[in-house]
Amino acid sequence: MGEExxxxxxKRLLVVGLIWLVATVLAVIAVAAIQWHPFAASRExxxxxxxxxxxxxxxxPVFTFVLVVGGYTLVRDRDRGTGxxxxxxxxxxxxxxxxxxxxxxxxVLIVITPGFTGLDxxxxxxxxxxxxxxxxxxWNWAYTYAESGVETQGTxxxxxxxxILFRISSTDVIHSFWIPAFRIKKDAVPxxxxxxxxxxxxxxxxxxxxxxRVQCAELCGVGHARMFTGVTVVxxxxxxxxxxxxxx
Amino acid sequence: xxxxxxxxGGVAGYILGAALLMSIRAAAGSRAWxxxxxxxxxxxxxxxxxxxxxxxxxxxxxxxxxxxxxxxTTTGWRRYFDFDTDHKVIGIQYLVSFxxxxxxxxxxxxxxxxxxxxxxxxxxDADQYNSLMSLHGTMMVFVAVAATVxxxxxxxxxxxxxxxxxxxxKLNALSFWLxxxxxxxxxxxxxxxxxxxxxTGYAPLSVQSDVGGLFFNLAFFTxxxxxxxxxxxxxxxxxxxxxxxxxxxxxxxxxxxIFITSILSLIFTQFIGLAMLMVVLDRTAGTIFFDPASxxxxxxxxxxxxxxxxxxxxxxxxxxxxxxxxIVSHFTRKPLFAYKWAVGGLLGIMGMSSVVWAHHxxxxxxxxxxxxxxxxxxxxxxxxxxxxxxxxxGTLWMGKIRYTVPMLFALGVLFNFxxxxxxxxxxxxxxVDIQLQDTYFVVAHFHYVILGGGIFGLFAAIYYWFPKMTxxxxxxxxxxxxFWWMMIGFNATFLPMFSLGLQGMNRRIAxxxxxxxDANRAVSMGGFFLGTSFVVFLYNFLKSWARxxxxxSNPWGARTLEWQIPSPPxxxxxxxxxxxxxxxxxxxxPDSIHAxxxxxxxxxxxxxxxx
Numbered sequence: 001m002g003e004e005x006x007x008x009x010x011k012r013l014l015v016v017g018l019i020w021l022v023a024t025v026l027a028v029i030a031v032a033a034i035q036w037h038p039f040a041a042s043r044e045x046x047x048x049x050x051x052x053x054x055x056x057x058x059x060x061p062v063f064t065f066v067l068v069v070g071g072y073t074l075v076r077d078r079d080r081g082t083g084x085x086x087x088x089x090x091x092x093x094x095x096x097x098x099x100x101x102x103x104x105x106x107x108v109l110i111v112i113t114p115g116f117t118g119l120d121x122x123x124x125x126x127x128x129x130x131x132x133x134x135x136x137x138x139w140n141w142a143y144t145y146a147e148s149g150v151e152t153q154g155t156x157x158x159x160x161x162x163x164i165l166f167r168i169s170s171t172d173v174i175h176s177f178w179i180p181a182f183r184i185k186k187d188a189v190p191x192x193x194x195x196x197x198x199x200x201x202x203x204x205x206x207x208x209x210x211x212x213r214v215q216c217a218e219l220c221g222v223g224h225a226r227m228f229t230g231v232t233v234v235x236x237x238x239x240x241x242x243x244x245x246x247x248x
Numbered sequence: 249x250x251x252x253x254x255x256x257g258g259v260a261g262y263i264l265g266a267a268l269l270m271s272i273r274a275a276a277g278s279r280a281w282x283x284x285x286x287x288x289x290x291x292x293x294x295x296x297x298x299x300x301x302x303x304x305x306x307x308x309x310x311x312x313x314x315x316x317x318x319x320x321t322t323t324g325w326r327r328y329f330d331f332d333t334d335h336k337v338i339g340i341q342y343l344v345s346f347x348x349x350x351x352x353x354x355x356x357x358x359x360x361x362x363x364x365x366x367x368x369x370x371x372x373d374a375d376q377y378n379s380l381m382s383l384h385g386t387m388m389v390f391v392a393v394a395a396t397v398x399x400x401x402x403x404x405x406x407x408x409x410x411x412x413x414x415x416x417x418k419l420n421a422l423s424f425w426l427x428x429x430x431x432x433x434x435x436x437x438x439x440x441x442x443x444x445x446x447x448t449g450y451a452p453l454s455v456q457s458d459v460g461g462l463f464f465n466l467a468f469f470t471x472x473x474x475x476x477x478x479x480x481x482x483x484x485x486x487x488x489x490x491x492x493x494x495x496x497x498x499x500x501x502x503x504x505x506i507f508i509t510s511i512l513s514l515i516f517t518q519f520i521g522l523a524m525l526m527v528v529l530d531r532t533a534g535t536i537f538f539d540p541a542s543x544x545x546x547x548x549x550x551x552x553x554x555x556x557x558x559x560x561x562x563x564x565x566x567x568x569x570x571x572x573x574x575i576v577s578h579f580t581r582k583p584l585f586a587y588k589w590a591v592g593g594l595l596g597i598m599g600m601s602s603v604v605w606a607h608h609x610x611x612x613x614x615x616x617x618x619x620x621x622x623x624x625x626x627x628x629x630x631x632x633x634x635x636x637x638x639x640x641x642g643t644l645w646m647g648k649i650r651y652t653v654p655m656l657f658a659l660g661v662l663f664n665f666x667x668x669x670x671x672x673x674x675x676x677x678x679x680v681d682i683q684l685q686d687t688y689f690v691v692a693h694f695h696y697v698i699l700g701g702g703i704f705g706l707f708a709a710i711y712y713w714f715p716k717m718t719x720x721x722x723x724x725x726x727x728x729x730x731f732w733w734m735m736i737g738f739n740a741t742f743l744p745m746f747s748l749g750l751q752g753m754n755r756r757i758a759x760x761x762x763x764x765x766d767a768n769r770a771v772s773m774g775g776f777f778l779g780t781s782f783v784v785f786l787y788n789f790l791k792s793w794a795r796x797x798x799x800x801s802n803p804w805g806a807r808t809l810e811w812q813i814p815s816p817p818x819x820x821x822x823x824x825x826x827x828x829x830x831x832x833x834x835x836x837x838p839d840s841i842h843a844x845x846x847x848x849x850x851x852x853x854x855x856x857x858x859x
Contacts, residue, residue, distance in 0.1 A: 009646075038751050044682075051679045059670050066666050069641050074659070079581070079648035085836035086582035086647035096586055096638065103634045110673065111624045118679035119619060173453040174546060176611065176686060180752035183683040185611045189547060190452060191540020194613035210752070210761045217611075217686040217754045219446050220453060222375045225757035 023064040031056045039211040041202035042182040047121045051114035128165035136175035136188035139223030150246045155230040159239035168194045176217035206230030250330045254302035261297020265290030285532040302425045303331020333417035339403025346395035353387035361775040377758035379442025386447040392564040392702045401506040407810040410491025410826040415484040426474035437463035451538035451549040455530045465524040472521040479513035493828035505570020508594045512559045519556035554605035562601045568705020569636045572658040578806040579655040580647025583833035590639035596632025610681045626676035653727030657708030664700025689749025695742045715799030719816045726788040737778030807842045808832040
């Protein structure tokens, strides 16, 4: 490589680096400006949405790196009808070494946080205040409030700020118990009791938020799309009154 | 004639098998005719009869019984409808069959998107929607698994390594002729009411589905047989038939990708066969693998299923990586950057692909303790995958880039897979996955990987090797029009699906809540735009094949072996076995020669370049 080539090469790297920097800043601003998440109403939703946002931050420079380096070279290095060959660069220890170290470090980092840390947060606070048995069958949901023995169908009533344990079962095929506003989902498997926990932190109901619903998220046959019921979160006192009226 | 003989053999086999099973059933005191049990058993007899009929008997099995083998005399276009053992004929048989399946499954997608344009059930009821969706998924998975490997693994790999054919030509023909029964089973499924389980066929739903579900099991099982046989053949071919001097690290990267894909196929396809077999047995033979009431375990199905079906994602995408790197090197006129790292990336993906399957099951109710290890292994598989991008970017850098149609599609693979790969990192994160599992975020993600990566790779390969395979050039302008049309249509369809998933639209539903209506209409419009792009392709493909300008032997000026022989290549590929002297990527390196092909062939190459 001649002196001129080397200067040229350094100049290219500098230009690409600058564009990458600018693109990354713009991407991070865009990521922050976009509303990614729908209505959120639980402690779990915060953990999940935070994990998603953190991953967006990690992803932004990777995404822009490939686009900027690729885009730059696609524009600059197109053959202008010369029919010539490109520079026979088969390897570059510095570039490869840096790439391997950074991608490995980033992968490990992502595993630790938000991966393991998010999971640990979700699993913290394992003591329930309220246990609800969820029974899925084609194609509706039934809820039994374990302590009082009250069984309901239709809208799922929950008190705010209480740790709720759902014990989920199915009588026929696999269903999945999903409440989009809570960011919780667990399959209902015949012959097995699965569990998931949630703390609702916002009052609301399906009437004003589409995400406040129990939706079946595992294909279960012809009624699958319509297998959902509303979720209503109320104050404890109102919940107690409702439960008493319902027969508890 | 071949197909008629095969059909007669198939029907005879079915009748024989059915008679046998019915007499056993009658002897055991059951009702003799029961469509599922009888069909499941008789299918194996029908397959055998079909294979014997299409040519196994005449060209292969007769000597086993002391009879004289028949001489194969078919010539011309009839070869494509016969039990031909030339890897080039078989490659084209695969290509045309799976393109047909691809367009059929694409039409189903159009109908689905038409239904999903508005709230409520418009043209399809929920049952029809589920059937169509299941068939769309199944057929597209079949295409993604088998089209590239079957077409180009067969056609190009033996030539690229300097061989005259595959190691087992008859086995090769057999692996292709297992494909028509797959199409028969899919058709039977469609006309017997379909099945409503999606291509994943989770038990116990799949055990309870209509008879269409049985045909789905049989179709997948049969394609699996074909894959295993084909994979074995490719592995042995690459190991034993490389030309003199074609050392492992002189192999074109596409050969590496097909070789590694075949190892994955050979190891893992048996598990999908097993999953299908267990469901069939539960349906017909009274076993209780997945019946919890009798002590069975529904989650077992998912473990066995994904133990194949995650590696299958790599079976779908690795060939596209291989094509992409191959094309990027030839059209930047630069050596493939970091060749050994790219090979290492493919090997790394192969090694890790067997320890990531349970990331499909984070919300399934499997043991909590499995979540962290599978989260970690899945995030880690992005390291070897990154090497593909390392190699591609390094090759592009300071190249002399030629924007041919194959090159555009290769760049499309890189762009689309970048999005597919990065969103995979999100889905591997358990907290995020709990929300996004089974939503349109997942639908968008895997379409970016499989359609945006795998199928764009397939089209890159078609445009790249079409001149070699047909001896004719495709129209460049129409090719570019197709690329941009498809690229824009693809992104317009699937990018908004990420947003739909985030907003809370779950997958596999015929209807949705009204807040999702606008986005769905936009997705449908994108989908129709994408769908129509293939009209351009088909016109160009068919017209060029019939009447395109005659292709020279090396229209792209590429250095791999297949471009050093005439288009299309003669039956034995090379007049004399080539001697390989260096890897095929010596662009810009004076005096670098990939292979010595002997005098006569070198002369014909020079003529080809001038033409």
